[in-house]
Amino acid sequence: MKFDVLTLFPELFNIVMRESIIGRAQENGIIKVNAINIRDYSKDKHKKVDDYPFGGGTGMVMTCQPVIDAYNDITKDMTVKPKVIYMSPQGRVLNQKIAKELSTEEHLILLCGHYEGIDERIIEEIVDEEISIGDYVLTGGELPAMVLIDCVSRLVQGVLASENSYSEESHFNGLLEYPQYTRPADYNGKKVPDILLSGHHANIEKWRTQQSIERTKQKRPDMYEVYERTHKKNL
Numbered sequence: 001m002k003f004d005v006l007t008l009f010p011e012l013f014n015i016v017m018r019e020s021i022i023g024r025a026q027e028n029g030i031i032k033v034n035a036i037n038i039r040d041y042s043k044d045k046h047k048k049v050d051d052y053p054f055g056g057g058t059g060m061v062m063t064c065q066p067v068i069d070a071y072n073d074i075t076k077d078m079t080v081k082p083k084v085i086y087m088s089p090q091g092r093v094l095n096q097k098i099a100k101e102l103s104t105e106e107h108l109i110l111l112c113g114h115y116e117g118i119d120e121r122i123i124e125e126i127v128d129e130e131i132s133i134g135d136y137v138l139t140g141g142e143l144p145a146m147v148l149i150d151c152v153s154r155l156v157q158g159v160l161a162s163e164n165s166y167s168e169e170s171h172f173n174g175l176l177e178y179p180q181y182t183r184p185a186d187y188n189g190k191k192v193p194d195i196l197l198s199g200h201h202a203n204i205e206k207w208r209t210q211q212s213i214e215r216t217k218q219k220r221p222d223m224y225e226v227y228e229r230t231h232k233k234n235l
């Protein structure tokens with residue numbers, strides 16, 4: 001899966017996306033993150049990429065030309081144009097279900113805005129979808145883009161050790177994750193639940209499911225309500 005990221009801060013991606021799971025997935029050729037510097041496409045003699053907003057107001061707005069030319073350049077040889085996602089507080093809020101949907105795409109282009117905004121004609125011209133990572137405003141779309149790349153990439157075949165690395169994770173099965181423990185079995189007198197040391201896998205699985213249901217009910221009653229509705233026969 002390939003991510004082309006249109007950004008004013010490509011270095012951010014080259015550093016963060018080189019680490020850990022995403023970094024390994026890039027080395028293995030499963031994921032490719034290609035950060036493109038919008039500023040390289042500015043035709044302005046001072047490489048400007050923003051200008052004052054028509055109608056007044058504080059802050060600057062990203063201009064059309066560099067972004068549209070960057071988009072046209074990266075897609076010029078593509079028969080199928082990849083989906084363009086603009087990271088924006090106005091977008092559909094990202095969740096595990098949307099991440100799963102996006103993980104089936106071969107190629108995504110992510111647009112990171114900055115300043116007070118981007119010229120609306122950019123959105124009209126090249127953006128297919130706006131996605132938000134939550135209801136708050138950040139200085140740029142770069143962190144949201146990295147969040148999207150991380151949560152989508154881990155669902156791509158071969159990125160994690162095995163599929164059940166995430167199939168038991170919070171939000172994947174509509175529940176929150178059960179508690180995890182590792183050695184030592186007794187840390188400062190705090191013991192690991194006996195069931196987990198029993199080696200009785202069927203009982204362990206039952207205990208884990210029950211823990212997930214209980215903590216979802218307690219921490220996320222909204223999620224529990226959905227789970228209850230769809231699983232009422234088992235509860």
Ligand SMILES: NC[C@H]1CCC[C@@H](CNc2ccc(C(N)=O)cn2)C1
Pocket residue numbers: 087088089112113114115116117118131132133134135136137138139140141144
């Ligand atoms: N003036 C607001 C807006 C102008 C254009 C650039 C964005 C970048 N900042 C972002 C982007 C996305 C999110 C999110 N929640 O996903 C938050 N913040 C900010």
